[in-house]
Amino acid sequence: MWEKSKALSFLLMLLLLLVVGCSSNETSNEKEEQADGEDIDLKDPEEVEYPDEITYWTELNPSVAQTSQSLNDVGVYQELEKITGTKVEFKHPSGEGTDITEQFNLMIASGKLPDVIEYNWRTVPNGPDKAIEAGNIIRLNELIENNAPNLNRYLNENPEVKKMVTTDAGNIYTFPFIRGDEKLMVFMGMMIRQDWLDKLDLEKPSTISEWEEVLTAFKNGDPNGNGEMDEIPLMVQPDDFKYIGAFVGAYEIHAQFYNDNGTVKYGSIQPEFKEFLTTMNKWYEQGLLDPDFAAVDTKLLDAKVTNNQLGSLFGYTGGGIGKYMGLMEDQIPEFTLSPTPHPSLKEGEKAATAQLAHPYEGYHSASISGSAENPEEIVKWLDFAYSEEGHMLFNFGVEGESYEMIDGYPTYTEEITKNPDGLPMTQALGKYIRASYGGPLVQDVRYVEQYLELPEQQEAVEIWGETAENEINMPPTTLNADESEEFNSIMSDLDTYYDEMVVRFIMGEEPLSNFEDFVATLKGMGIERAIELQQAALDRYMER
Secondary structure, three states: OHHHHHHHHHHHHHHHHHHHHHHHHHHHHHHHHHHHOOOOOOOOHHHOOOOOEEEEEOOOOHHHHOOOOOHHHOHHHHHHHHHHOOEEEEEOOOOOOHHHHHHHHHHHHHOOOOOEEEEOHHHOOOHHHHHHHOOOEOOOHHHHHHHOHHHHHHHHHOHHHHHHOEOOOOOEOOEOEEEOOHHHOOOEEEEEEHHHHHHOOOOOOOEHHHHHHHHHHHHHOOOOOOOOOOOEOEEOOHHHHHHHOOOHHHHOOOOOEEEEOOEEEEHHHOHHHHHHHHHHHHHHHOOOEOOOOOOOOHHHHHHHHHOOOEOEEEEEHHHHHHHHHHHOOOOOOOOOEEEOOOOEOOOOOOEOOOOOOOOOOOOOEEEEEOOOOOHHHHHHHHHHHHOHHHHHHHHHOOEOOOEEEEOOEEEEOHHHHOOOOOOOHHHHHHOOOOOOOOOOEEEOHHHHHHHOOOHHHHHHHHHHHHOEOOOOOOOOOOOOHHHHHHHHHHHHHHHHHHHHHHHHHHHOOOOHHHHHHHHHHHHHOOHHHHHHHHHHHHHHHHHO
16 A cells, blocks of 8 residues: 555656646747747837837946936937937946946846846846846847848848857847947057157167167157156056057967967967066066056056156057147147057067957947837837938937038037037037947947047057957857856956966066966966867857
8 A cells, every 4th residue: 555655656746747847848948939039929110110218228438427417418319309209218327347337237136127228238147148038138139120120231231240249049139339440440559659769769669679679768868858767668557468468469379368260279378478478577677667557547647648757558549649649739749659560579570469349349239128118119219320310310410510511521510629618529529429439339430530630540540450460369259158157257266366477477576487387377277167168159159
């Protein structure tokens, strides 16, 4: 009897497991069907109107915050409301950087989501596919095909961009910020005091050895003419080495993960990275590299430049060359920051890597939340920015106010170029457009042609673009949820150790003879597993 009862219990348990199993499979299948878009009942596009109102979460760019409390105050959105009739309630997180990340995380955790969330969903923990699965945002493939003819056309005409905005699982999750021309993808590099070069009768350096000669002359030649040896020949910050490849590219590697003909490598465990560290340590010991390089902030950097002490630095076309030449125009009329080629080891060679943005990187892209009740209408509203009329509005603002068409060219007015209230051009643009810092739109090269008004700025785009190969740069790959969690776990501690040790090597606090121990420690902390995860992501990206 007991045996019979035991057998009956076993059969009941087995039956229960089968039922649960079937239920789980059904749930899984439903999700897959939804992910594939097979069960989405879409309206006829002709019947879809613009929404009456939407809520929209996005950070308020500092250049806009100088003159506006909200994007509602900006010309592009005031004009957009007139065209579409849609009232937008913008919600802006306060602060910058990690403040915004924390507020984003709190918003997601609360479950109280606005209709549109503009963020870099490509970098959220566990990735955009997991965000779709969790219901935080929705898959947009079918909605874009059905209700966003302008973006859909652009993506179909630009398959490489479509590949970038699509996840490994095949989901399009955002209305992207797209750089529409190669000239918009190069905006950082080395710049040098051309007036100091001229004063000392020096040529612009292009190789590591030429850089050393010029920096030494800056240190000893008193180019600022005050009779004191107070010149700082070079300022490059650790993150410039680490993430951009400043000077590291001369050694044919990237400091972080890079693509060596389909094989992912981590540059800082390669022998070439020791050569780079040896040069930086030598320059630091000789007083060529700023002793504050590891701790400088924007305020201190500004002071070094405007005190007429700094000879060369790594920076932006706008926030470097344009900013400092404007600040020094009255103080030192001959002050000139000139772009230099990305350094190489041999004359005539190109650096292996340098700053080069992808057409799409994830920043400032708008996704529709799982809480939105009218996604088709919102899709239609977002798609307007990719139309011909929307493209002009988002890139140039309001015709007759911020720009005029002159011989077929959208030319910014003096409201932008010589603002009557004395606003710098970047802040004047922020009153009218979004293309100057990003948003769900295609950026127009004619914006940057006018924004970079100085010859040195325009030359920078050409020189920086031509003097690096950039073949080893990683494409915008995506880790899946499990990989992302494991990768972040490895890199969190590893990056802390890496940052500390690289600075110690350069400052001579750690002898370079310990480089192999540094490599061994990185391997012990899991860098080889992190490389495997990046390899898997690269392989999937190449198969998209």
